[in-house]
Amino acid sequence: MAASASTRKPVLSLESINPAVLDVHYAVRGELALKAVAYEEQLQDPAKAKELPFDKVVTANIGNPQQKGLNQRPITFWRQVISLLENPALFQDHLDVISKIYPEDVIARAKTLYGEIGSVGAYTHSKGIPAIRKKVAAFIEKRDGHPANPEHIFLTAGASAGVSQILGLVLKPGEGCMIPIPQYPLYTATLAYIHAKPVPYYLDEATGWSTSTEGLIEGVNKAKADGIKVKALAIINPGNPTGGVLSRESMEKVVQLCYDEGIVLLADEVYQRNIFDPKERPFISFKEVVRSMPKEIAESVELVSFHSISKGVSGECGRRGGYFELTNIAEDVVEQIYKMASVTLCPPVTGQVGVDLLVDPPKPGDASYDQWLAETTLTHDNLRDRSKLMSERFNQLPNMSCQPAEGAMYLFPQIKIPQRAIDEAKKRGKDADVMYTLDLLDATGICSVAGSGFGQEKGTYHLRVTALCPGVEDYVGKIEKFHKEWIAKWA
Amino acid sequence: MAASASTRKPVLSLESINPAVLDVHYAVRGELALKAVAYEEQLQDPAKAKELPFDKVVTANIGNPQQKGLNQRPITFWRQVISLLENPALFQDHLDVISKIYPEDVIARAKTLYGEIGSVGAYTHSKGIPAIRKKVAAFIEKRDGHPANPEHIFLTAGASAGVSQILGLVLKPGEGCMIPIPQYPLYTATLAYIHAKPVPYYLDEATGWSTSTEGLIEGVNKAKADGIKVKALAIINPGNPTGGVLSRESMEKVVQLCYDEGIVLLADEVYQRNIFDPKERPFISFKEVVRSMPKEIAESVELVSFHSISKGVSGECGRRGGYFELTNIAEDVVEQIYKMASVTLCPPVTGQVGVDLLVDPPKPGDASYDQWLAETTLTHDNLRDRSKLMSERFNQLPNMSCQPAEGAMYLFPQIKIPQRAIDEAKKRGKDADVMYTLDLLDATGICSVAGSGFGQEKGTYHLRVTALCPGVEDYVGKIEKFHKEWIAKWA
Incomplete structure (x- = not known):
């Protein structure tokens, strides 16, 4: 039965797709993350970038340690081994050259894995x-x-x-x-x-x-x-x-x-x-x-x-x-x-x-061990120290309290949002902490996630930020300044 | 409400899991593939390997061009570029060394991609x-x-x-x-x-x-x-x-x-x-x-x-x-x-x-172009030629007919299975073409897939094999020998 051009509707619409999809919510990469992407694009264009009060977007909404602008570098041992598996010719045909660049345990591991796996493309x-x-x-x-x-x-x-x-x-x-x-x-x-x-x-x-x-x-x-x-x-x-x-x-x-x-x-x-x-x-x-x-x-x-x-x-x-x-x-x-x-x-x-x-990381005595230990210790200590410093500083802010983290890579401070802001958010059809995170992004370029994206006790408001951050002042300092102004504005 | 140790049943059983899972069938990696894995393990043990009538398993059940034992090598250009992205230190700190091994378009592509992506670990x-x-x-x-x-x-x-x-x-x-x-x-x-x-x-x-x-x-x-x-x-x-x-x-x-x-x-x-x-x-x-x-x-x-x-x-x-x-x-x-x-x-x-x-492969004039063209042409021509040869030889076999392929990487010959074999398969509770593929595996180490795994007209029987194969005699020759004997046995 042919439909005429004027009457044929699209097969797929929000009403016709699998309704389970509509029930899926995923705040970590929701409205806020989309806005952050748009800002990133805007920053690429020098003329339009000037209109923004920040010069970079910090995606503190996801635990993405190796993203651009953060300090965590990949572990050298990992990348050396994988580069050899990607191109086995490096150790098969150019062992003399590669031996000058790569430690022997890297080459040995790559050879063992290559023997077990063969091509990483299979x-x-x-x-x-x-x-x-x-x-x-x-x-x-x-x-x-x-x-x-x-x-x-x-x-x-x-x-x-x-x-x-x-x-x-x-x-x-x-x-x-x-x-x-x-x-x-x-x-x-x-x-x-x-x-x-x-x-x-x-x-x-x-x-x-x-x-x-x-x-x-x-x-x-x-x-x-x-x-x-x-x-x-x-x-x-x-x-x-x-x-x-x-x-x-x-x-x-x-x-x-x-x-x-x-x-x-x-x-x-x-x-x-x-x-x-x-x-x-x-x-x-x-x-x-x-x-x-x-x-x-x-x-x-x-x-x-x-x-x-x-x-x-x-x-x-x-x-x-x-x-x-x-x-x-x-x-x-x-x-x-x-x-x-x-x-x-x-x-x-x-x-x-x-x-x-x-x-199965490098062991004491292996050629890569010292570098592996130094790199992983630095990453670990940085995360721990930043996490501690961030919770301490958050706890000094008005209308904010933060449980220190014992592990993982996030902080989840509670924000006491003034009633005027709650009322305003309701008018805008948003949760009050979502309004807070959108305002934070607009003011600082920092992309966080509102507590409502994770669930929280009714009547409480939170913010999730990663403890993976660039320079402390560039990150915590900006959050502090914004927070004080925002609380003052809505008090 | 605590259950006593003797009465507590496992929570998960075939009756209690999501029934949709039980409805899923996936012959490409089913019973036959499991048996092939078991044979592969047996071949690792020299004493037990002697009991088998073959010295290697050929996994012709999946289109896996780079698996061990096949001829298709990865494209050099791909692997060189990716090895640099895996370890950017190769071009950042050792450009003099790597320039002697890698063509300039490889290094240029890696630099461009690195600028766009940053770490491949993010x-x-x-x-x-x-x-x-x-x-x-x-x-x-x-x-x-x-x-x-x-x-x-x-x-x-x-x-x-x-x-x-x-x-x-x-x-x-x-x-x-x-x-x-x-x-x-x-x-x-x-x-x-x-x-x-x-x-x-x-x-x-x-x-x-x-x-x-x-x-x-x-x-x-x-x-x-x-x-x-x-x-x-x-x-x-x-x-x-x-x-x-x-x-x-x-x-x-x-x-x-x-x-x-x-x-x-x-x-x-x-x-x-x-x-x-x-x-x-x-x-x-x-x-x-x-x-x-x-x-x-x-x-x-x-x-x-x-x-x-x-x-x-x-x-x-x-x-x-x-x-x-x-x-x-x-x-x-x-x-x-x-x-x-x-x-x-x-x-x-x-x-x-x-x-x-x-x-966006290498273009004429790029340093990698000639090698890229030679490698991809070889792979393409090998596949086309083997596909043609296989269908021709299959068509010469008794009780087998095979449509030549116009593309992709498989052949799907039809097998006229003798009634005695069909009756025997029924006794064993299997489709007749499944029995054929199990017997083929037992006799030759070649792992194929029965047509019933893909669906076929009722009363017809097929076999899917890839046209990716090691030496022709080692593969097609073995199938031919097995097929003739099997048909004779059940005729």
Whole structure:
């Protein structure tokens, strides 16, 4: 049946596309990020750039350590090894030349990996290169003191890809997944897309964003009352955006709850290397906690643990690499996970190589060790020091309070927004903290994310900024100046 | 409510996971591929290797040009440029040394890209690096003679990632997407996962796997009769697994059908560079056909076109790079696609660089041009010649007939399976062509895919093999010997 030209409507419209897509919200790269991109374009044009009160855009909305204008340089060892894998002719045909530039352990690692992988342009095993999965297992065993099985480790295109894959397999439409509030919005975005229900549990800001068992049980009970089956619990440790690091005691309570209630535990541990006071508050993996509990718990609580090359001291986000480990998952379910991994063919190969370099860095005595240690220590210490300095300075500001971070790479200060600003924001149809972040961007070029993008207790307002920043004055100083003026304006 | 240790059942089982996952089938990497992996492991152990009648596994089940043991080498220009981007110190600090190894256009390209991108370890714009999207637009304009808008081009982690993203956005659960039979199983796998319905249309083997308008209309009408709304039509040109290349006339009929019936056209054009007789049967893009039709069609038929760096003459599958172009899609829908792309952060950066090198190769006069031309010509000619030789030899076999391929990188011969073998397969609970491919693997180490994994006319049996092969005798010779013996055994 042919339609005439004048009557034919587009097939695709907001009304006709998959409605789950409309339910997806993702503030980290939302309206504010779009505006920041527009400003960046404007700054390219000298004539138009003059109209702006800043000369660069600082994208403090995403944890992107290697972005232009920041201080974090890639780890030399990583890039040397990968450059050889990209062009093996460098060590096959020009070894004399390259030996003068590259340390011997770089060349040796590249040769070993080349022997295992061959071309980085070929598809690999869908679970990831077997030799690298074995090295991940060895890394986990050394970290936790409990065995790990390479067949239960899947390499992924970053942690996000793994999280989406697992959520989509674990949850039937309508089932619930507990998520921390505040949370990284990947979780709510993915749950919306797969028609599953987010079941919030609130972290306690006053006690450093701690996870309380009461909060969790309250969440489960509320979900039950609403007729939602709680099937999974996502936990981010160290926390994003909060920076909180869980104690063993808290973790045991979470595992116990999962055991009691029949819940699959999803542990997002991508910031495990970003720990600011390892003596006082070390990173402990959920795998270790599960395996250390009484046998009936240790051998039954189902756990998926996620790690990534994007954070830590490597910060190789653009490469898209990571892995997840399955603990206590039935073998026939592991096979289904494998099948789904096969549909996406394989994770990016140099992302897989990044995982190799993450879990097996240079050792004392290796030619690259000193440089690797110096570079990673500098990155780690910079992040810790900046995070501390930022929370201290934020706490000195009027109408702002900030829990110091114990780990990860963000701060999540609370802003007491004056009532006049709240009323004005309502008029504009925006959350008050979104208005704050838009004004911050307009005044300073700093792109942050409003707390409402992560979820927060009703009536509170927050801001997420990364502790990855260029010069302190250029960043914290600008936020301070803006904040004081903005609060004064609306007081 | 605590469960006792003895009664607690695993949360995850085949009964409790998302049932859509169970509906996903993906033969390309199914039982046969698993068995091939097991044989590969067995071959690593000299004692156990002796038990096998072959000394290597040939994975002819996937189009993976750069896998070990095949002849296709990466394009030197690509790998040189990317090695510099991986380690910019090579041109920043060691330019004197590297200039002796790398041609000047390689260094110039790397510097330009480094200026545009910065670190390949940083996240990029979620749509992909703006400068590369502009170059893709220029490539499309030159190819088609019609303008392209960089804002309607999204870089992706290979074509598969793009196809999944678009299907998940276009289709509501229960809506239909037309797919060719035989088809690449990514489509059925993704449709199953998103609860959408595949609506088959049959390609005609006798006429070189052509797409007939009658077949399409029959498919639409049958879906309507079944109460399924047909919202999208996927078409693979050049065809996978068939190797057929569409004529302009066929394409115009497809576009007309999409116009008449209100269907979104999804054009998988990843094999556009793998064309064996460009004078007789050239590649024409659907974008070009749509834009060349009468205005009301040219400006209304909604089209998404996919391309990839994994196939063609680059074969860089492991890098995960590609793009899609949106034509006639409403701007507010484009924004939704952008939002969903943001949730996955960004495509792998050196995959994006691969797209740059794909759409803007060395030009005559550039230092790398001669080598680039020699390498890509060799790859292209090898594939065409092997494809031709394989179909000729297959056609000389008893109980086998094979349409010669006009493009892509596969052959899809039909096997007349003796009734005794069909009966035996039924006893074993397998499709007869699956039994054939398992026996082929056991006897020769060659891993193919049975036609039933792609769909085929009832009562016919096929085999998909790639035309990427090691030495001809080592591959085609082994298939011939096995085939004759197998047919004789079951005759």
